[in-house]
Amino acid sequence: MRLSSLILPILLTKVSNSLPLISNDEQQHSIKSKGYVKLNTQKYQGSSFKDSDPDYETHYIEKRSDNGTVEMVLTNESTFYKVSLEIGSDKQTVDVLVDTGSSDLWIMNSNNTYCESSSDSNKLRKMFRKAGRSNDSIKNWNTESNGGSGEGGGDPFGPTGDATSSASSVEATIDCSLYGTFDPSSSTSYKNNGSEFTITYADDTFAQGWWGYDNVIFDDLEIKSFSFAVADETDSEMGVLGIGMVGLETTYSGNSYSGSPYTYQNLPTKLRDEGFINKVTYSIYLNDTNSNSGSILFGAIDHDKYTGELSLVPIINTLESSGYDNPIKVEITLTSLSLISSSTETTIGSGAAAALLDTGTTLTYVPSNILSSIVDSISDLSYSSTTKGYVMSCDSASDYTLNFNFQGSDIDVPLSSFMLSLTTTSGSSSNYCALGLYSSDDDSFILGDSFLRSIYFVVDQEDYQIAFAPVNSDSNSENIETITSSIPSATSVSAYSETWGSAYTELETGSYGTTSTNVNKGTSTKGSSKSTSTSTSSSGSSSSSNSGSSSSSKSEGVSIKLSSVSMMIVMIVSMMFVMM
Structure with missing residues (x-):
């Protein structure tokens, strides 16, 4: 045996023994001294949580039916950004989805009645493609008799109890081992406060259980006595970390909450009250399409993650008529939408519409008249009035950009950001996109996410403001400044x-005309200068509110089917089309 093989372990032991040990209190103090908290997220894509993967991408895949036709089925259509938590005295690991469209943290109980063994889990499960709190689940204070006035209306930490679920027997449909569950009985520090929890999302998924509190570790940050819900009945395979405003917490605005309404310290407010950040703010960087990671900065902004200047807009209150004095959703005012090609610019709609910034939603949803106007303005799209779907050459999509104007500030997003590729079962890519x-x-x-990947945005929940700028997708460094x-x-x-509700509550479509322009395409810019000639075309630019009206001018060689119930999109094309 060589002498060096004996000396090396001894040296390593002496070195390791001489290293100073950092206590948990010292570690927390170090985090507080920075004035911000960073959470790294990992992007997953798939048709369900179960079959998702960081390397997947959204696309259509060819499937042949018995009658010889070819179906193009959308796969990996859902994107979510997850973070890993350690909860309780025994540090149980649970993964959760990050959602700006809700405000509560809930995790799955190990006894969830929807759980089945991994060996039996072979059913296609839906996931939060359209997340955020469902509007139907938000309380209308003008029709409620139980009152409540925000802070202090109830006690999230008491009284404790041994409440158990009275859920009826349901069919086991999900593999609960995929992203981890929480067993309250194995954590000596967990307390159940006996309050019921119920939440419903915009895609009809739900969770219900009981409120409690325990110690939660976010990366290296431990927060003691943190309030969260444990769902013993949910049809989702993953819990949710909502970072929205406290007014959107289910204990305050939830229709199904039966107790005295109150708000509590969710993650952003808890970080401020514990001294980790100075103000209830966070900034979000989702990175580009090809990346499988992103980040959230609580209490700070990273100037290296955007280009140009940050535009500041107010968060709007779309629920004032329901009795809410302040905004509870992350919504801003969209004043116009335009379609720009290499030679023309067409106004799709103008006015003032509410736009929700929602990291829990994969795709982008627009009013039906706006969608119809976009389709009417793109001659390259093939359209089916029966099944309401659109495809075009992927190369043609690169010629178009959608311009979103937010109260005078422009964000240009390439149309390709909203296109989905087509892939055959053999793995070859089609020249067409949906x-x-x-x-x-x-x-x-x-x-x-299809829009939000094009911007870097900062949410100020105390002053009800949002700042945004085009994203710097090439960022490989940090320039972090705390927000005080x-x-x-x-x-x-x-x-x-000039916000939503002051004069308009929607974007109106009409015959705005098309102008010739020399705008360069292919990049996201803010406040870009559009040099426009004096020539104006009066034809081919009018917007129609009836999606079926454009069927006569669009090719019917492609038929697409969109199911609003399952949100699965099926596109039927002829064999001749696929072989092109």
Whole structure:
């Protein structure tokens, strides 16, 4: 035996023994001294939580039916950003989805009545493709008799009890081992406060159980006595970390909450009250399409993650008529939407519409009249009035950009960001792509990940403001500045006071005309200068509110089927089309 093989372990032992041990209190003090908390997220894609993977991408895949036709079925259509938590005295590991469209943390109980063994789990499960609190689940205070006035209306920490679920027997449909569950009985520090929890999301998934509190570790940060719900009945395979405003907490605005309404310290407010951050703010960087990671900064902004200038807009209160004095959802005002090609610019709609920024939603949803107008304005799209779906050459999509104007500040997003690729069962890629914009079924917009990947945005929940700028997808460093008062380097938009509800509550479509322009395409810019000639075309630019009206001018060689119930999108194309 060589002498060095004996000496090396001895040296390593002496070195390790001489290293100073850092206590948990010292570690927490170190985090507090920075003034911000960073959570790294990992992006997963799949048709369900069960079959998701960081390396998957959303696309259509060819499937042949018995009658010889070819179906193009959307797969990996759902994107979610997850973080890992350690909970309780025994540090049980649970993965949760990060959602700006809700405000509560809930995790799955190990006794969830929907759980089945992994060996039996072979059913296709839906996931939070359209997350965020369902509007139907939000309380209307003008019709409620139980009152309540925010802080202090109830006690999230008492009284403790041994409440158990009275859920009826349900069919076991999900593999609960995929992302971890929590067993309250194995944590000596867990306390159940005996309050019921219920939440419903926009895609009809739900969770119900009981409120409690325990110690929770986010990366290296431990928060003691943190309030969260343990769901012993849910049809989702993953819990949710909601980081929205406290007014959206189910204990305050939930229709199904039967107790005295109150707000509590969710993650952003708890971080401020515990001294880890100075203000209830966070900034979000989802990175580009090809990346499988992102990050959330609580209490700070990273100036390296955006380009140009930060535009500051107010968060709007779309629920004032329901008795809410302040905004409870992360919504801003969209004043116009335009379609720009290499030679023309067409106004799709203008006015003032509510736009929800929702990291829990994969795709982007727009009013049906806006969707129809976009389709009418793109001659390259093939359209089926029967099944309401659109495809075009992937190369043609690169010629178009959608311009979103937020009270005077522009964000240009390439149309390709909203297109979904087509892939055959053999693995080869088609030259055609499908349009990934869908109807929101009302006058509002839900700007999901397909839009949010194009911007870097900062949410100030105390002053009800949002700052945003085009994302720097090439960022490989950090330039972090803590937020102590107003958002650093953010400038108010030119039409700051012209918000949703002041004159308009929607984007109106009409015959705005098409102008010739020399705008360069392919990049996301803010406040770009659009040089426009004096020539105007009066034809081919009018917007139609009836999606079926464009069927006569669109090719019927492709038939697409969209199911609003299951949110699974099926596109039927002829054999001749696929072989092209």
